[in-house]
Amino acid sequence: MDHDQQVIQLRDFDQQILSQPEDALSFATKSFLETLIDLINYGLEKQDDGTDAYKEELKNVKNATKAFAIVLPTVYKTICQNEAETRLWSLCQSLMTLVETKLLENGNAGIQINAIKCLQVLVLLLSKSSLKDISLNLTRADHGLLNIQQLEKKGQDLFEKIIGMLKSDNESVITATVSCLTVIGKKRHQFIKQISSSFTSWRKTRSKEDSPVMLRNVDKALKLGFVSLIRTEGLSAYRSEMITAFGSIGGNVAMFQSRQRGGDESRRSKRTHQETDRAHAEKKVKTEYVPIIPSSTSPNILANYDITQIPLNSIVNLCMTVLQTVPLEVMSERVSLLPAEGVTLAVTRKEFVRSTTPPYPPPPEQPQYNTNQLFKTEDAIDSDEEMENTLMKAPKILPLMQPYELNEQKELNSVEKKKLLEMTIKRILYAEQSIQKITNNEMHVLHHTKNRWLLLVAKLVTRGLFIENESMDKQELKNLLLDFVVEDLLNRHDLALEWLYEEYLFDRQQLELNPEYSPGYFYWFHKLLEKGIPTLDVKDKILTKILLEAPEVNEETIEFIKNNLKNVPERFVSCVSTLRSLVINRPTIRFIALQVLLDLCINENDQIRQTSIMAVKKWNDNQTQVNSRVEQFAISSLKQLTDKEILTWEEKDVVKHAQLYFVLCTRRPSLLKELFSVYIEATEIVQKYIRLHMIKMIKAIGMKSTDLNKLIREFPPGGETLVIRILVILCDSKPPTKEIVSAVQAISVLAEERSIDLKNLSPILSGHSLQSNK
Structure with a gap:
């Protein structure tokens, strides 16, 4: 989701929830918390330039903080009730850290005030209460994610931070x-x-x-x-x-x-006064009695009602309902009480008055006309005598209620049991379609219902609550779920994650009981990747989401991605993005994923190599270990150019081994000293290709670099041609800086001693570019 879509989502929250905070359940999701984190970070990175655009981003930060404070109780309650919400709790902690650090310490008073109000909600949640509200009281002592002592301490720390704001x-x-x-x-x-x-x-x-x-x-x-x-x-x-x-x-x-x-x-x-009123009321209840006397003169409301005007389908439904609900014994007893002459129709009574209400039209499934004598219309009946004659000639109808016996129960065999179980499980799975039909006005109900459904299915499949060994084992049950998820992984990835968390938690519980238990989590996780990845569109980010939110990933998981980007070229960019996200967010396999990216940085294919270099060249300041690994790999790759066993280095091989290093030097010019070491030991052909392909790097570093100027002054013996090439690139079309002129003057002193030809560099000493002398 891009920034504009995130802003729209935040505005939708303001319109729907600010006036009715109790409906916040529909926004208490992982995706909405991710949106809030992105909006806050995006706004904090902007510089105060006084423009309307900056003020708008500032407003987004405030509204995002306010939104977090509103959904926080609902999110916390969800986590208390579901230990599998690891990702939701992680996002919640990230937002808490943002609020108590960057927002609370921000120079803008409005942002600080919203942060304080958010901390107020956190303190109420993370501290015990004698009241029946959402607080630490909700958390179980054995909760897998929430530690009561740690949360209570956190609440105390946040409370002291709020008090600190009085200063x-x-x-x-x-x-x-x-x-x-x-x-x-x-x-x-x-x-x-x-x-x-x-x-x-x-x-x-x-x-x-x-x-x-x-x-x-x-x-x-x-x-x-x-x-x-x-x-x-x-x-x-x-x-x-x-x-x-x-x-x-x-x-x-x-x-x-x-x-x-x-x-x-x-x-x-x-x-x-209350005690007096209560005593009086009790006395009144004991002494007063108002009998309910039925009125004998009240008119019968059905006396003049023409029952022949009731639609046929309504009568049939009423009769069937009575027949289905009234016991056979009661029905037999009531029939025996009927008079021998039968039941006189209501229309034959003397007191009957025809209704002036127009008759109901026949239902659409009924014909307009019926030729049966028993169902003549009013106009077709000439008289009461004719109707009675018609009824007398009608065939005798057998009683509806006949004694009956249930068929003898048949014992199902294992194949039939298995088939019935499969049908039952599929009905449970495809109940998802009914949930999706809920309208937009009931989004909070949809979210709550879907979460319950996901958790139910995940627990059912993982633990096999009612599966008998002789009919269907857990393996078959999980295969059914796997096929269902893979059928539409884009829309069912949430179910996949719920299932994976249940598998992971179940494995942990079983290992505590039996150390020899064989976990099944990774087996099903890898099966999901194996079957699910090919079904995804090349631009979908669902794979990244699953890998980031899964309980655990291992080296074999990285192999799936590695094979995917090799075998399906159109997925290469998305797989590289996934690997980079894993490096940042999954410490357990961080360096395994990083190594896959680094290996791609020396790939034969130019496009693959350049895309991978873009992915690894820049990391945040707090990722120093990653930066260090990347630089070490680049230097190691560059040093391979000194291998004397390779007699002839081709140009493409030199570029392949040096390109990542050149890109890193533009960000940290101090790495250039390694280039001189390699250059001095390399063959002439390798030196030639280095001088040819370092142009872009040297221009990007520029004349003002202190590290580059220092290297020009103090270059080691054997690097004369490299220094001259650097100076030519720098001063070819631009006049030299004072620092460059000073460096060339320092080199001139050593020209004769170290056999340096400075004839072509004479314009530099006079402060001109080299082109100006041509």
Whole structure:
């Protein structure tokens, strides 16, 4: 998802959820948390240039922080209920780190305020409560992801960070901090003493240079905070201490003393009235009785209703419902109570009055006309006598309810059992189609239902809850699931991940019980890759998502990617991107994935080699080990050019071994000293190709490089032709800098001693480019 799509997703969240935070479940997903991380990082990387574009990105950062605070309780609850949500918890931790570091320490007051409010939510979640809300109380002691002690300590640390924001020099930040601490104090009573102490000591920590207006406004906010806490019913045990603290910062203590006396009297009076009313009500219940007398004069609402106008299908449905629900014994008993002459039709009664309501039209599946005498229309019946005659001539109808017996139960054989189980499992799997039909207005229901369904299927398949050994084993069951997932891996990768997590957790549990247990996780993971990768479009990122979110990956997993990029050329770019993501995000196989990329950097194919070099040339500052590995590989590859056993080096081979090194030198010119070492030991033909193909690198480094100037001055013996070539490339079309002129002057002193021909470089000494002398 690109940046614009992420911004649109955030706006959709604002429109749908801000007014109804209880519907946040539909956004409590891994993809939405990834969006929030990307938007925050993207906005923080922008420089303040005063443009509207920068202000818009700043707004996105604030809204993303606010969105995280809203979905956080739902995400936390999901993780508490499902230990398999490893990726969701990892993303949640990444956002928590962003908030408490980069956002809380940001220079923008608006970003800081949103960060403080987010930390407030975190403190409430990661601390125990006596209330029935979403908090640390939800977490089980044996939870696989969440450690109660560590979370509680984290909550305490974040609480202290919020208190630390009272030292800010920005009035808005301080008042926001006071407001958040007040909310925390109301819901988490264990923090009351720290909050009260921080409020009363705030003035003592301020400088004399603080604005009087700011001091006055913050004092007012502190007093209002104390008032709110003192009036909180649940904090009555701390009321006297807080009133004293309130008075120490200049608050009017008398308002609480008079209020407390009046409040006590009011509560006593109210309690007395409630007890009196309750006693009166109980007495009234015991003594009063209002009998319900049915009215004999109430009219029969069905008296004038023409039952012949009821649609036929409604009557049939009613009859079938009665027949299916009423026991046979009851039906027989009621039939025996009917009069011998039968049932007189309602239309033959004297009191019958025809309804003026037009008759219902026949249902669409019924014919408009019926020639059967029993079903003549009203117009076709001449008289009541004719109708009675028709009924008398009708054939005798046998009773509907006949005694019957169930067929003798047949024992199913193993083949039939297996077939029935397969049908049952497939129905469960394809229930996904029913979930997908839920409308957009019920997205939160869809997400919740789908998660439940995924977890149910994953547990069922992994543990084989009802599978009997003689009919279907777990292996066959998992093959059914595997085929179902591979059928549409693009839309069913979430199910695949749920299944993999269940396999992984099940293996761990079994190994604890039996050390000789043979785990099956990697077998099914590799089967999924083997069957699933060929079904994906070459541009799909689902493979990367599965590999990043899977519980564990190993060296064989990397082999699947390696073989895929070799055997399917059109997947090469996506596979390289996947390998790079694994290097960054999966420490256990980081260097295995990196080695595959590095090997591609010396590939015979120019396009493959250049694409791979682009993937490995740049890493973040915190990935120093990766950078070091890449540089060591590049230098090692370059040193192969000194191999004396190879008598004739072709130009393409020199380029293949030197290209990665040249690219790295443009980023870190100090690596150039290795080039001189190799150049001196190499054959003349290799030296020639080095001088020919280093033009782009030297121009990219440029004359202003301190490392390059130092090498020109102090190059080792044997590198004379290399130095002259470097100078020619630098000064061919541009006049030299003072540093280059000085370096050439230093070389001139050694010209005779080291047999350096500087005739062609004379324009440099006079400050001109070499072309100006032609």
